[in-house]
Amino acid sequence: MSQPIVTLIVVPRERFSCTQASLESIYEHTKIPFKLIYVDGNSPNKVHRYLQTKAQENNFKLIRTDYYLSPNHARNIGLSHVDTKYLVFIDNDVIVSPGWLEALINCAETTNATVVGPLMCEKQPIHQRIHFAGGESHIVIDIKGRRHLREKMYKQGHQVSELRPQLKQTETELAEFHCTLVRTEIFERLGYLDEEMLNTKEHLDFCMNVIQAGGKVYFEPDSLITYVPGPPLKWSDLHFYMLRWSDAWTLSSLQRIRAKWDLSEDGYFQTKYKKLGVRRVSTIIKPLVRKLSFGNENKPLKRLLKKWDRKLNCFLTNRYAKMLPQHKLDLPPIKKADLVVKEFTQV
Known part of the structure; x- marks a missing residue:
């Protein structure tokens, strides 16, 4: 691929002290062309200066606000600038591994998936403890007609070394916003993410909307990623x-x-x-x-x-x-993704 077909949108999750390690892992372990939009929601001055330097060095778009951002607000700011076939929402405390992005795109290309989630690990040491390996998110109606939300995360707490050989690419109901690849055209139908979902369950809402609109959600274990949660260290x-x-x-x-x-x-x-x-x-x-x-x-x-x-x-x-x-920005209409691209070939 000479032209990128994917845009990475990096957004603040809950702190800023993992910024450098996360961004460096992206550039170290991503070998295919990509665009990057970094949404900086009022990071400390030291972090902001670092991002300014890296934006100049790597020629990525840095968008800063002078106020803190809820996750979907930050994602929507990034989404408003996307013009590629795919995008990846990724938090600023995520560490990726070699081949992570190729595996996500390859899954989407071969399955026609709308959303693809990786094998998500948690905490340090990285890439060892599973946080999420696909899951369930749907509505169950009981005999009295009451509607109940059913949410389940698969394989949480298991060791990657024990389970990864058994894990297969599969259709699922849930992907998490720690890191997830999305076919951009779905937003032409769904519109922007719901900003009234301020800090929790927004991934459930999004995935249920995608499936309701006829899209498919897949789990791809060949993409291995770790999010490194707080506490706020500084x-x-x-x-x-x-x-x-x-x-x-x-x-x-x-x-x-x-x-x-x-x-x-x-x-x-x-x-x-x-x-x-x-x-x-x-x-x-x-x-x-x-x-x-x-x-x-x-x-x-x-x-x-x-x-x-x-x-x-x-x-x-x-x-x-x-x-x-x-201060809140008025977002423009969602751009049409550039769908005239060369066929993706896994590297």
């Missing part, structure tokens, strides 16, 4: 992390998908409501309690910090909600 990550996993954003996202798909407020949602703030507790509050208590579990201090956290979280989300309408 103070400069903390504000964005707290907003990204705020109670208000999570609750709003759950209410949106329930209303959109006419779902019953069943045990699935009740469990999610009870877990509001769990990421902040596990990655910020618990480590802070151990540090302040010399390694001990101090329950009164933990309760106090959780109370302060809820108040601070409410303040941050309210301030952001008031600010965003003043």
Whole structure:
């Protein structure tokens, strides 16, 4: 291929301190031509300067906002600039492996898939512990006519070395936005991603929309990728992390998908409501309690910090909600993808 048929859209996930490792892995392990759009949502100055330097060196498009971005908002900003047959949504804390992109495109070309997800691993050491190997996302209607969301992630927690030889390319119902390849033309039918899905379950919503529109979702185990989750390792990550996993954003996202798909407020949602703030507790509050208590579990201090956290979280989300309408970009109509391209040949 002399001309790229795929555009990578890199967006912020929950922090910025993995930016360099993620971007360097993309350029090291991607051997076919590609375009890259990097959406920089108010990263710290040091990270922004790094991205400016790399954008000049590698000639990619860098789009920066001076405010934090919800995931679908960031993806839509990147999507508005895409003019290739395929795009890949990829988070800024993802490490890829050799041949990752070729495998995704080859799957789409040979199966006519609309969406292709890789074998997704999690945490360090990279490429060892499976996070996701395809899954389920659909509506079940019970005998009383109530609609329930069914979500299942396959093979989570298993070791890649044990399972990868058994895994096969297969049609599935779910791909995750950590990294997923999409046939761009589907957005001409679906429009932009739903920005009311602020921070959770947006991949379920998207995949169900794709399948409802007649598209196909595939899992491709020959593409191996790892996302490296928090905690926010630097103070400069903390504000964005707290907003990204705020109670208000999570609750709003759950209410949106329930209303959109006419779902019953069943045990699935009740469990999610009870877990509001769990990421902040596990990655910020618990480590802070151990540090302040010399390694001990101090329950009164933990309760106090959780109370302060809820108040601070409410303040941050309210301030952001008031600010965003003043700055939010109006997106243009989705571009038609350039479908006149040479046949893809796997390298």
